[in-house]
Amino acid sequence: MKMKRELITYLISGGVTTGVNYLLYAGLLALHIPYLAANSAAWAGAVLTAYALNRQWVFHSKKHIASELASFAALRFLTLLVENMLLWLLISRMDTAAFPAKLIVSVVTVVGNYVLCKFGIFRKEAVTHG
Known part of the structure:
Protein backbone atom coordinates (compact mmCIF):
# COMPACT_ATOMS: atom_id res chain seq x y z
CA MET A 1 0.00 0.00 0.00
CA LYS A 2 2.81 2.41 0.90
CA MET A 3 4.59 1.67 -2.39
CA LYS A 4 1.39 2.36 -4.35
CA ARG A 5 0.85 5.69 -2.57
CA GLU A 6 4.47 6.67 -3.18
CA LEU A 7 4.18 5.87 -6.87
CA ILE A 8 0.94 7.84 -7.19
CA THR A 9 2.36 10.89 -5.40
CA TYR A 10 5.52 10.60 -7.51
CA LEU A 11 3.45 10.58 -10.69
CA ILE A 12 1.43 13.61 -9.57
CA SER A 13 4.51 15.58 -8.51
CA GLY A 14 6.16 14.49 -11.75
CA GLY A 15 3.21 15.90 -13.65
CA VAL A 16 3.59 19.24 -11.86
CA THR A 17 7.35 19.22 -12.45
CA THR A 18 6.87 18.31 -16.10
CA GLY A 19 4.38 21.15 -16.45
CA VAL A 20 6.92 23.61 -15.04
CA ASN A 21 9.58 22.19 -17.36
CA TYR A 22 7.37 22.41 -20.48
CA LEU A 23 6.05 25.88 -19.69
CA LEU A 24 9.55 27.24 -19.19
CA TYR A 25 10.85 25.45 -22.31
CA ALA A 26 7.98 26.68 -24.50
CA GLY A 27 8.26 30.22 -23.12
CA LEU A 28 11.98 30.36 -23.76
CA LEU A 29 11.56 28.93 -27.26
CA ALA A 30 8.94 31.63 -27.91
CA LEU A 31 11.58 34.19 -26.92
CA HIS A 32 13.87 32.63 -29.57
CA ILE A 33 16.28 31.16 -27.03
CA PRO A 34 18.21 28.25 -28.63
CA TYR A 35 16.61 24.91 -27.75
CA LEU A 36 19.53 23.52 -25.69
CA ALA A 37 19.77 26.71 -23.63
CA ALA A 38 15.97 26.74 -23.22
CA ASN A 39 16.02 23.11 -22.12
CA SER A 40 18.83 23.69 -19.63
CA ALA A 41 17.05 26.68 -18.06
CA ALA A 42 13.77 24.75 -17.93
CA TRP A 43 15.66 21.88 -16.31
CA ALA A 44 16.85 24.19 -13.50
CA GLY A 45 13.30 25.32 -12.72
CA ALA A 46 12.03 21.75 -12.89
CA VAL A 47 14.79 20.45 -10.60
CA LEU A 48 13.90 22.95 -7.87
CA THR A 49 10.21 22.08 -8.21
CA ALA A 50 10.90 18.33 -8.24
CA TYR A 51 13.19 18.50 -5.23
CA ALA A 52 10.66 20.36 -3.10
CA LEU A 53 7.80 18.03 -4.04
CA ASN A 54 9.82 14.82 -3.80
CA ARG A 55 11.37 15.72 -0.47
CA GLN A 56 8.18 16.82 1.21
CA TRP A 57 5.35 14.95 -0.42
CA VAL A 58 6.65 11.77 -2.08
CA PHE A 59 9.59 10.44 -0.07
CA HIS A 60 9.09 12.40 3.22
CA SER A 61 12.81 12.93 3.65
CA LYS A 62 14.29 14.17 6.93
CA LYS A 63 17.89 14.44 5.67
CA HIS A 64 19.93 17.67 5.70
CA ILE A 65 18.52 19.89 2.93
CA ALA A 66 21.75 21.36 1.52
CA SER A 67 23.58 18.07 1.01
CA GLU A 68 20.43 16.33 -0.20
CA LEU A 69 19.65 19.10 -2.70
CA ALA A 70 23.24 19.00 -3.97
CA SER A 71 23.01 15.22 -4.49
CA PHE A 72 19.59 15.59 -6.10
CA ALA A 73 20.80 18.26 -8.54
CA ALA A 74 23.99 16.32 -9.32
CA LEU A 75 22.12 13.14 -10.20
CA ARG A 76 19.49 15.08 -12.14
CA PHE A 77 22.34 16.74 -14.02
CA LEU A 78 23.06 13.33 -15.52
CA THR A 79 19.55 13.25 -16.93
CA LEU A 80 20.00 16.80 -18.28
CA LEU A 81 23.05 15.64 -20.20
CA VAL A 82 21.16 12.66 -21.60
CA GLU A 83 18.14 14.84 -22.40
CA VAL A 105 12.75 12.64 -24.61
CA SER A 106 10.66 13.13 -21.47
CA VAL A 107 9.72 9.45 -21.39
CA VAL A 108 13.38 8.53 -20.90
CA THR A 109 14.02 11.22 -18.30
CA VAL A 110 10.92 10.52 -16.19
CA VAL A 111 11.85 6.85 -15.77
CA GLY A 112 15.50 7.70 -15.13
CA ASN A 113 14.65 10.35 -12.55
CA TYR A 114 12.36 8.01 -10.60
CA VAL A 115 15.08 5.36 -10.37
CA LEU A 116 17.69 7.94 -9.33
CA CYS A 117 15.39 9.36 -6.64
CA LYS A 118 14.05 6.09 -5.27
CA PHE A 119 17.35 4.23 -5.08
CA GLY A 120 19.75 7.16 -4.80
CA ILE A 121 18.77 10.47 -3.27
CA PHE A 122 15.78 9.52 -1.10
CA ARG A 123 16.85 5.94 -0.29
CA LYS A 124 15.83 4.97 3.19
CA GLU A 125 18.69 4.05 5.47
CA ALA A 126 18.74 0.41 6.48
CA VAL A 127 17.57 -0.13 10.04
CA THR A 128 19.75 -2.52 12.01
CA HIS A 129 18.57 -4.25 15.13
CA GLY A 130 21.32 -5.30 17.38
Whole structure:
Protein backbone atom coordinates (compact mmCIF):
# COMPACT_ATOMS: atom_id res chain seq x y z
CA MET A 1 0.00 0.00 0.00
CA LYS A 2 2.81 2.41 0.90
CA MET A 3 4.59 1.67 -2.39
CA LYS A 4 1.39 2.36 -4.35
CA ARG A 5 0.85 5.69 -2.57
CA GLU A 6 4.47 6.67 -3.18
CA LEU A 7 4.18 5.87 -6.87
CA ILE A 8 0.94 7.84 -7.19
CA THR A 9 2.36 10.89 -5.40
CA TYR A 10 5.52 10.60 -7.51
CA LEU A 11 3.45 10.58 -10.69
CA ILE A 12 1.43 13.61 -9.57
CA SER A 13 4.51 15.58 -8.51
CA GLY A 14 6.16 14.49 -11.75
CA GLY A 15 3.21 15.90 -13.65
CA VAL A 16 3.59 19.24 -11.86
CA THR A 17 7.35 19.22 -12.45
CA THR A 18 6.87 18.31 -16.10
CA GLY A 19 4.38 21.15 -16.45
CA VAL A 20 6.92 23.61 -15.04
CA ASN A 21 9.58 22.19 -17.36
CA TYR A 22 7.37 22.41 -20.48
CA LEU A 23 6.05 25.88 -19.69
CA LEU A 24 9.55 27.24 -19.19
CA TYR A 25 10.85 25.45 -22.31
CA ALA A 26 7.98 26.68 -24.50
CA GLY A 27 8.26 30.22 -23.12
CA LEU A 28 11.98 30.36 -23.76
CA LEU A 29 11.56 28.93 -27.26
CA ALA A 30 8.94 31.63 -27.91
CA LEU A 31 11.58 34.19 -26.92
CA HIS A 32 13.87 32.63 -29.57
CA ILE A 33 16.28 31.16 -27.03
CA PRO A 34 18.21 28.25 -28.63
CA TYR A 35 16.61 24.91 -27.75
CA LEU A 36 19.53 23.52 -25.69
CA ALA A 37 19.77 26.71 -23.63
CA ALA A 38 15.97 26.74 -23.22
CA ASN A 39 16.02 23.11 -22.12
CA SER A 40 18.83 23.69 -19.63
CA ALA A 41 17.05 26.68 -18.06
CA ALA A 42 13.77 24.75 -17.93
CA TRP A 43 15.66 21.88 -16.31
CA ALA A 44 16.85 24.19 -13.50
CA GLY A 45 13.30 25.32 -12.72
CA ALA A 46 12.03 21.75 -12.89
CA VAL A 47 14.79 20.45 -10.60
CA LEU A 48 13.90 22.95 -7.87
CA THR A 49 10.21 22.08 -8.21
CA ALA A 50 10.90 18.33 -8.24
CA TYR A 51 13.19 18.50 -5.23
CA ALA A 52 10.66 20.36 -3.10
CA LEU A 53 7.80 18.03 -4.04
CA ASN A 54 9.82 14.82 -3.80
CA ARG A 55 11.37 15.72 -0.47
CA GLN A 56 8.18 16.82 1.21
CA TRP A 57 5.35 14.95 -0.42
CA VAL A 58 6.65 11.77 -2.08
CA PHE A 59 9.59 10.44 -0.07
CA HIS A 60 9.09 12.40 3.22
CA SER A 61 12.81 12.93 3.65
CA LYS A 62 14.29 14.17 6.93
CA LYS A 63 17.89 14.44 5.67
CA HIS A 64 19.93 17.67 5.70
CA ILE A 65 18.52 19.89 2.93
CA ALA A 66 21.75 21.36 1.52
CA SER A 67 23.58 18.07 1.01
CA GLU A 68 20.43 16.33 -0.20
CA LEU A 69 19.65 19.10 -2.70
CA ALA A 70 23.24 19.00 -3.97
CA SER A 71 23.01 15.22 -4.49
CA PHE A 72 19.59 15.59 -6.10
CA ALA A 73 20.80 18.26 -8.54
CA ALA A 74 23.99 16.32 -9.32
CA LEU A 75 22.12 13.14 -10.20
CA ARG A 76 19.49 15.08 -12.14
CA PHE A 77 22.34 16.74 -14.02
CA LEU A 78 23.06 13.33 -15.52
CA THR A 79 19.55 13.25 -16.93
CA LEU A 80 20.00 16.80 -18.28
CA LEU A 81 23.05 15.64 -20.20
CA VAL A 82 21.16 12.66 -21.60
CA GLU A 83 18.14 14.84 -22.40
CA ASN A 84 20.24 17.48 -24.20
CA MET A 85 22.05 14.77 -26.16
CA LEU A 86 18.75 13.17 -27.22
CA LEU A 87 17.24 16.57 -28.08
CA TRP A 88 20.25 17.38 -30.23
CA LEU A 89 19.94 14.02 -31.97
CA LEU A 90 16.20 14.41 -32.60
CA ILE A 91 16.24 18.10 -33.55
CA SER A 92 19.57 18.60 -35.29
CA ARG A 93 20.05 15.18 -36.85
CA MET A 94 16.52 13.82 -37.34
CA ASP A 95 14.80 17.15 -38.07
CA THR A 96 12.17 16.76 -35.33
CA ALA A 97 10.44 19.94 -34.15
CA ALA A 98 11.67 21.22 -30.78
CA PHE A 99 8.52 20.68 -28.71
CA PRO A 100 7.62 17.16 -29.98
CA ALA A 101 11.26 16.18 -29.44
CA LYS A 102 10.97 17.34 -25.82
CA LEU A 103 7.87 15.16 -25.36
CA ILE A 104 9.66 12.09 -26.74
CA VAL A 105 12.75 12.64 -24.61
CA SER A 106 10.66 13.13 -21.47
CA VAL A 107 9.72 9.45 -21.39
CA VAL A 108 13.38 8.53 -20.90
CA THR A 109 14.02 11.22 -18.30
CA VAL A 110 10.92 10.52 -16.19
CA VAL A 111 11.85 6.85 -15.77
CA GLY A 112 15.50 7.70 -15.13
CA ASN A 113 14.65 10.35 -12.55
CA TYR A 114 12.36 8.01 -10.60
CA VAL A 115 15.08 5.36 -10.37
CA LEU A 116 17.69 7.94 -9.33
CA CYS A 117 15.39 9.36 -6.64
CA LYS A 118 14.05 6.09 -5.27
CA PHE A 119 17.35 4.23 -5.08
CA GLY A 120 19.75 7.16 -4.80
CA ILE A 121 18.77 10.47 -3.27
CA PHE A 122 15.78 9.52 -1.10
CA ARG A 123 16.85 5.94 -0.29
CA LYS A 124 15.83 4.97 3.19
CA GLU A 125 18.69 4.05 5.47
CA ALA A 126 18.74 0.41 6.48
CA VAL A 127 17.57 -0.13 10.04
CA THR A 128 19.75 -2.52 12.01
CA HIS A 129 18.57 -4.25 15.13
CA GLY A 130 21.32 -5.30 17.38
